[in-house]
Amino acid sequence: MRKHYPTFTFGLFILTVLVSMQACKSSSSIYKAPKVAAFxxxxxxxxxxxxxxxxxxxxxxxxxxxxxxxxxxxxxxxxxxxxxxxNKQYREFINWVADSIAVTDYLNDDQYFLNTGEQGEERRIDWKKVKKASPIWKSNDPTIRERLAPMLEMRGSQRTLNPEVLRYRFSYQKTKGNINKVYVTDTVPxxxxxxxxxxxxxxxxxxxxxxxxxxxxxxxxxxxxxxxxxxxxxxxxxxxxxxxxxxxxxxxxxxxxxxxxxxxxxxxxxxxxxxxxxxxxxxxxxxxxxxxxxxxxxxxxxxxxxxxxxxxxxxxxxxxxxxxxxxxxxxxxxxxxxxxxxxxxxxxxxxxxxxxxxxxxxxxxxxxxxxxxxxxxxxxxxxxxxxxxxxxxxxxxxxxxxxxxxxxxxxxxxxxxxxxxxxxxxx
The missing domain is CATH 3.90.1580.10 (paralog of FGE (formylglycine-generating enzyme))
Known part of the structure; x- marks a missing residue:
């Protein structure tokens, strides 16, 4: 008497074979590294x-x-x-620092931020908008000039940035030889x-x-x-x-x-x-x-x-x-x-x-x-x-x-x- 196996069992057998073959193929391929050619x-x-x-x-x-x-x-x-x-590259750095200080410390205008900073959230600057107005400290808008007055000083007849205000804050690994390697935050004029x-x-x-x-x-x-x-x-x-x-x-x-x-x-x-x-x-x-x-x-x-x-x-x-x-x-x-x-x-x-x-x-x-x-x-x-x-x-x-x-x-x-x-x- 001929036995009849359920269709799903035969299908499962075929699937198992295929998966096994694919697994063998996949595992063997990871050992096939390409030859090196000069780049x-x-x-x-x-x-x-x-x-x-x-x-x-x-x-x-x-x-x-x-x-x-x-x-x-x-x-x-x-x-x-x-x-x-x-000089041009370094002035771009100066203007970036000046813009970031202007919008965070003096203007505090929502249009320059990506978020409102509610519930203790740190406000993040929208640099796409800032760069459209950059350098902000050179603006001819009397309201902006008045609000940024502490950032500026007169040198002769020229209005320029106050070096004491213009500081960049960053973190780095402080090293003293091979000992005492710690991360610190520094503020540099x-x-x-x-x-x-x-x-x-x-x-x-x-x-x-x-x-x-x-x-x-x-x-x-x-x-x-x-x-x-x-x-x-x-x-x-x-x-x-x-x-x-x-x-x-x-x-x-x-x-x-x-x-x-x-x-x-x-x-x-x-x-x-x-x-x-x-x-x-x-x-x-x-x-x-x-x-x-x-x-x-x-x-x-x-x-x-x-x-x-x-x-x-x-x-x-x-x-x-x-x-x-x-x-x-x-x-x-x-x-x-x-x-x-x-x-x-x-x-x-x-x-x-x-x-x-x-x-x-x-x-x-x-x-x-x-x-x-x-x-x-x-x-x-x-x-x-x-x-x-x-x-x-x-x-x-x-x-x-x-x-x-x-x-x-x-x-x-x-x-x-x-x-x-x-x-x-x-x-």
Whole structure:
């Protein structure tokens, strides 16, 4: 007698087989990794205004002492600004801070907010509306001008922002070497010292630079100066948040959590050397830019000798895209302005740092001695002689001190892309 099995049982059997086959197929596919192909010679598309620097190795020294042989250190890939931060870019930061203070502390107008802040809810600024009116502090509306009066001051015949009011608040991990790493919130005054030219050179007639350099549009694309290390770090925090909030939404970097900061001095040196071949571990070739023959060897903005500032085409700073970029596409890593780095300065830094992504970090307290507040400055400037332009020359300034010859640029973390070295080949 033939047995009749229920239809659903036979269907369940078929379904079970299919699921088992799919499961086998699915589980086996996770073990099939694709072969590695070089991604356009290892270059990763960079955010606007930045360039991609692949991983590599440099000879890193603590000092210029001939007995200091240094050591090889390796750097992971990163993005770096192709130019020094300009007056125009820094003014955008200033206006953002001024707008946020204006709408939250003085205007308190609902039209500038996304919500009402009821029942203890924190009010959030509607930046789309704010940017349409930005910079609000320059408004000609008499009512707004009256309400913003505490934010402003008169400098000569010009109405300008009060530096004491203009402060940026941000949080960061405070580090003192390898101990006491805690998150703190800091409030930093962000206005550059516009009179820095006369302050640095008191016996020179530089009053016209004091009143025009940061504010006049003819200097828009010159490097910002008169900015302390603390202010430069505040700018990198703001810009990092702007990039993550806007550029990342509809780009190939969407979904990543990437950080922006000042470059470590090792990152700065590697970017300055411009080694396109990551296998090149040779020691730095020192630039000997001296006297009258210096300009034939390298086109940069620096002091060629006593009293000879103008032979390179400028007495002071130049627009940030002057001269020719290096092999990475980066401008003015030597000359124009020296640049703040993230590192604390120590003559024996090599003793303390790792040989992979080295950084000597130390956030001094206000009561600490100046020796603990020294930050590494690299690159040489318009007022320095040739030997200061060597890629391994180190200098320093304290973190609260601005100068007319120190600017900065930003770096952002990146991911390493396969290069021709790692491309899969037949055995």
């Amino acid at each position: 356009r010679a290892g270059k990763m598309p960079a955010p606007p205004g930045m360039v991609y620097v692949p991983s590599g190795t440099i000879l890193f020294k603590s000092s210029l002492d001939t007995a200091d042989t240094g050591k090889n250190v390796s750097l992971s890939a990163f993005f770096i600004d192709e130019t020094e931060v300009t 962000v206005m550059p010292v516009e009179e820095i030219w006369s302050s640095d050179f008191p016996n020179a007639q530089l009053a016209s630079l004091d009143v025009n350099y940061f504010t006049h549009q003819s200097f828009d694309y010159y490097p910002v100066v008169g900015v302390t290390w603390r202010q430069a770090r505040a700018f990198t925090d703001w810009r990092g948040k702007e990039i993550m909030a806007t550029l990342m939404k509809n780009s190939y970097l969407s979904g990543y959590q990437l950080t922006l900061s000042l470059p470590t001095e090792a990152q700065w040196q590697y970017a300055a050397e411009g080694k396109l071949d990551p296998r090149d571990t040779s020691s730095t070739k020192r630039m000997t830019i001296d006297g009258s023959e210096g300009k034939e060897k390298l086109a940069v903005n620096f002091k060629q000798g006593d009293g000879t500032y103008s032979r390179d085409g400028a007495t002071f700073t130049l627009p940030v895209k002057s001269y020719t970029p290096n092999a990475f596409g980066i401008y003015n890593m030597a000359g124009n302005v020296s640049e703040w780095t993230l590192d604390a300065f120590s003559p024996s830094a090599m003793v303390f740092v790792n040989d992979l992504n080295p950084a000597l970090l130390y956030d001094a307290d206000e009561k600490d001695a100046d020796a603990l507040k020294r930050k590494v400055v690299r690159g040489g400037s318009w007022k320095d002689n040739g030997e200061q332009l060597n890629t391994d020359t180190r200098n320093y300034s304290v973190d609260y001190e601005p100068h007319s010859y120190i600017g900065f640029r930003c770096v952002m973390s990146a991911f390493e892309m396969p290069t021709i070295q790692s491309k899969t080949r037949k055995f």
